[in-house]
Amino acid sequence: MVGGSRCVRHDRPVVHVIDISDxxxxxxxxxxxxxxxxxxxxxxxxxxLVIAExxxxxxxxxxxxxxxxxxxxVERRLLELADDLDGVDVPFYxxxxxxxxxxxxxxxxxxxxxxAARPAPLAVSDVLxxxxxxxxxxxxxxxxxxxxxxxxxxxxxxxxxxxxxxCADPLYRRSVRVSMGHVLRVPFAxxxxxxxxxxxxxxxGFQLISLTPNPEAVTLAEAxxxxxxxxxxxxxxxxxxxxxxxxxxxxxxxxxxxxTDSLNVATAAAMAFYxxxxxxx
Numbered sequence: 042m043v044g045g046s047r048c049v050r051h052d053r054p055v056v057h058v059i060d061i062s063d064x065x066x067x068x069x070x071x072x073x074x075x076x077x078x079x080x081x082x083x084x085x086x087x088x089x090l091v092i093a094e095x096x097x098x099x100x101x102x103x104x105x106x107x108x109x110x111x112x113x114x115v116e117r118r119l120l121e122l123a124d125d126l127d128g129v130d131v132p133f134y135x136x137x138x139x140x141x142x143x144x145x146x147x148x149x150x151x152x153x154x155x156x157a158a159r160p161a162p163l164a165v166s167d168v169l170x171x172x173x174x175x176x177x178x179x180x181x182x183x184x185x186x187x188x189x190x191x192x193x194x195x196x197x198x199x200x201x202x203x204x205x206x207x208c209a210d211p212l213y214r215r216s217v218r219v220s221m222g223h224v225l226r227v228p229f230a231x232x233x234x235x236x237x238x239x240x241x242x243x244x245x246g247f248q249l250i251s252l253t254p255n256p257e258a259v260t261l262a263e264a265x266x267x268x269x270x271x272x273x274x275x276x277x278x279x280x281x282x283x284x285x286x287x288x289x290x291x292x293x294x295x296x297x298x299x300x301t302d303s304l305n306v307a308t309a310a311a312m313a314f315y316x317x318x319x320x321x322x
Contacts, residue, residue, distance in 0.1 A: 073144055095151030110157060113144070175202065198314070253292050
C-alpha cells in the first residue's frame with residue numbers, strides 16, 4: 042500500500058498509505074510546528090484541529106465523534122494500528138522518525154499522530170441527556186489538569202463535563218494526550234451564561250454540589266444525596282468563586298490532614314468521583 046493507492050479488504054476501504062521523505066512536503070502541514078505558539082494547527086484561531094499522539098490516543102480518536110483527516114507515523118505504528126484503520130478512508134503519511142521530528146518540531150517517541158476536524162460543539166442539553174453524574178468546572182485553565190480530569194472522569198463513570206467561565210481549551214494537544222484520548226470520548230459542553238445557566242442542571246433534577254476547602258462545609262459523603270449530581274470545582278489556588286458557590290445547593294469538603302489547605306484539582310475531582318461510585322448512586 043504505497044503511493045496513495047486504495048486497497049480494499051472485505052469490501053471496506055483501507056487507509057491510504059503515502060510515503061513521504063521530504064519534511065517540507067505541504068501535505069504534512071496539519072502536523073507542522075506543534076510547539077510553535079503562533080503557528081500551531083491545534084489552536085482554535087489556527088486550523089482548529091484536534092491532534093492525537095500515540096497509538097492508544099489515536100485508537101480512541103478513531104472510535105469517537107471526531108472525524109480523522111490524516112495520520113502521520115512510522116512503519117511500526119502503522120502495523121500496530123492496521124486493524125483500527127480498517128475502513129478509515131484517509132491518508133496515512135508514512136515516514137521516518139527523523140522526518141517526523143523535523144516536521145512537528147520535537148522528537149516524538151510515540152511514533153504516530155492523527156489530525157481530526159473539530160465537530161460542532163455539543164449543547165448543554167445534549168450532554169445532560171441520560172446523565173446522572175456530571176462535573177462542572179470554573180477557571181480550570183491548566184491543560185494537564187484538564188486532561189487528568191477527563192481521564193479520571195472516564196475511569197470513574199462520570200457522564201459529562203461542563204465548562205464555565207475561564208477554562209482552557211480541552212482539545213489542546215497536551216490535554217488530549219494527558220487524558221489518554223478520553224477527552225474525545227467523554228461528552229462536554231460550555232455553559233453560555235455563567236453561573237446563571239446552572240439552573241438548567243437543577244431543572245433536570247441535578248443536585249449541585251460545590252467543592253471547597255472551607256472547614257465549616259459538610260463532608261462530601263454527607264452532601265451527596267441526589268440521584269443526579271453535578272460536582273463543581275474551581276481552579277487551583279482561588280477555587281470556585283463565591284458567585285458560583287451561591288448558585289449551588291450545598292458546599293462540601295474533602296477531609297484532609299492538618300496543615301494542608303487543598304488538593305490538586307484533578308486529584309480532588311477523582312476523590313469526588315470515587316465517592317459518587319462508592320455510594321452506589
